[in-house]
Amino acid sequence: MLYIISTPIGNLKDISLRAIEVLENLDILLCEDTRHTGMLLKKLGIKNNPKLVSYYMETEEQKIPEIMEYLKKDLEVGLVSDAGTPLLSDPGWLLVKRCQKENVNYTAVPGASALINGLVLSGLPMGRFCYLGFLPKKDGDRKKILSKYKEIEGTKVVYESPFRLKKLISQIKEIFGDKVEIRICREMTKKFEEVLSPEKLSGEKGEAVVVFY
CATH class of the missing domain: 3.30.950.10 (Tetrapyrrole methylase, C-terminal domain)
Known part of the structure; x- marks a missing residue:
């Protein structure tokens, strides 16, 4: 399943309980900047160690086949942006569209925007x-x-x-x-x-x- 996860835009305390729970159970985490997201997970105290996959605007389309393979293997896949809610001036909408087309389950974990x-x-x-x-x-x-x-x-x-x-x-x-x-x-x-x-x-x-x- 794909989880579209909102993260804080400045104050770390704005992370939701649900977002933390989801992050703790992911296999793959798509992110614009793997280093930035790795630091965020550390600051949030996330003990899980999901595979961080670089996913930004310029490579979004070419990465989708790889991501769909993860999803079809029933892996838990998350998507975050550097800050705030993904898809708003950030990559992700093409992936959601493909999930709709191929009947792959996805959901949004709302939060800061x-x-x-x-x-x-x-x-x-x-x-x-x-x-x-x-x-x-x-x-x-x-x-x-x-x-x-x-x-x-x-x-x-x-x-x-x-x-x-x-x-x-x-x-x-x-x-x-x-x-x-x-x-x-x-x-x-x-x-x-x-x-x-x-x-x-x-x-x-x-x-x-x-x-x-």
């Missing part, structure tokens, strides 16, 4: 929202996507690197107008967690979740 956490912290309406993930690096492509979503009602959520954050905010204001409300959520669940409006933004502190309405 930067997307949901950012929405909750933003203080903006959550009745309807659109997740845009990471936008393209080229200005023209970014503006094209933002313009497309301008016509869709509801709050929008974008993941962004610290180096393009100010540029993104400028483009959002340009396309959505000066009345747009923007919140930047950084270091979520950690000691220095912050939720900022654009005028209070300073420094570069890792990836941010940008929520605007």
